[in-house]
Amino acid sequence: MPLPRPARDTRLQDLIQHADTNRWIDQDAKMASDLLRTYRNLVHPLAEKRAKHSADFDPADLCWSTVNAVLNDLAASSPHWRIERRSWFECCFALEGAHGLG
Known part of the structure; x- marks a missing residue:
């Protein structure tokens, strides 16, 4: 099912x-994504x-x-898309096409 608007x-x-509903990501990935x-x-300035919080490298590593x-x-849920070294935005736009999110 496509998103109601562009990704x-x-x-x-x-x-x-949407990714969880369509079973594109596992439950653990959904829970970690919500966190x-x-x-x-919180890391907004x-x-x-x-x-009174200061971001450091440990949470950044967890996020990555x-x-x-x-x-x-x-990538596992779409045979037409494979992981390459791309920027976050390039990944989103590649996924938009592979999963019909546009």
Whole structure:
């Protein structure tokens, strides 16, 4: 089932849910993605200041592992798309075409 609007105009929460609903990602990748989305909101400069939080390399490493897990699941769910060294945006646009998200 396609998204109601192009992937680039869709909230991250909706993209995660859509990938889960279509079984493109495993449950562990969905749960980790939801945590990553919440953490992403915390590292906004104003949110960091209010929460007296400072981002460092350890959470960044955890986030990167989640991104890799999701990309692996997405690649496994589509025989027409394979993982290459690409930027995050290139991956999103490649997935948009492979999974009919456009």
